[in-house]
Amino acid sequence: DAGVTQSPTHLIKTRGQQVTLRCSPKSGHDTVSWYQQALGQGPQFIFQYYEEEERQRGNFPDRFSGHQFPNYSSELNVNALLLGDSALYLCASSLFPTGGEETQYFGPGTRLLVL
Amino acid sequence: EDQVTQSPEALRLQEGESSSLNCSYTVSGLRGLFWYRQDPGKGPEFLFTLYSAGEEKEKERLKATLTKKESFLHITAPKPEDSATYLCVCGGSNYKLTFGKGTLLTVNP
Numbered sequence: 512d513a514g515v516t517q518s519p520t521h522l523i524k525t526r527g528q529q530v531t532l533r534c535s536p537k538s539g540h541d542t543v544s545w546y547q548q549a550l551g552q553g554p555q556f557i558f559q560y561y562e563e564e565e566r567q568r569g570n571f572p573d574r575f576s577g578h579q580f581p582n583y584s585s586e587l588n589v590n591a592l593l594l595g596d597s598a599l600y601l602c603a604s605s606l607f608p609t610g611g612e613e614t615q616y617f618g619p620g621t622r623l624l625v626l
Numbered sequence: 627e628d629q630v631t632q633s634p635e636a637l638r639l640q641e642g643e644s645s646s647l648n649c650s651y652t653v654s655g656l657r658g659l660f661w662y663r664q665d666p667g668k669g670p671e672f673l674f675t676l677y678s679a680g681e682e683k684e685k686e687r688l689k690a691t692l693t694k695k696e697s698f699l700h701i702t703a704p705k706p707e708d709s710a711t712y713l714c715v716c717g718g719s720n721y722k723l724t725f726g727k728g729t730l731l732t733v734n735p
């Protein structure tokens with residue numbers, strides 16, 4: 512059973528460019544969450560997708576957008592890249608929480624460097 | 627606002643020297659507390675989920691416990707391969723996860 516997978520593993524972009532990161536959830540999961548983790552910091556919540564809709568969003572600008580596909584995979588898009596967007600981007604999958612919180616399983620991350 | 631505070635920020639142990647990591651939380655309507663292990667440059671690896679005060683979970687040298695205000699991750703006779711950052715994460719009534727900043731554990735041989 513494959514866990515959460517992310518692509519690419521590493522990416523180098525220049526300021527002003529746009530980037531798309533991809534995530535495939537763990538088998539059986541229907542919810543995908545995205546996080547940004549700067550060096551030495553804990554993950555910061557970007558947004559969560561369920562049933563192809565953005566269900567929750569953290570404190571990130573509209574330059575950060577996403578999409579979920581019918582097969583539950585997801586994309587994170589970042590426009591007009593800034594130097595400060597350099598980070599490890601983590602995708603986590605889970606079942607949609609209805610009662611108790613559902614455990615989120617993380618992928619290996621995509622390391623983005625903006626020059 | 628929900629808050630999760632982990633202590634200490636960093637802990638250095640000798641191999642075999644048992645200790646505990648602390649996670650104090652102020653979360654409205656706790657619906658789950660999670661412990662993850664994260665190695666440098668990698669995604670967090672799930673360790674435990676705790677749902678209610680008094681609950682305990684064990685896995686190899688690790689044991690997680692939960693009270694109404696805090697959680698402990700006990701490490702018994704640690705080995706160098708236990709070196710990592712340990713993250714405490716809480717899910718509250720707003721259905722959002724709040725992350726602690728982590729404890730960087732180093733186990734020397």
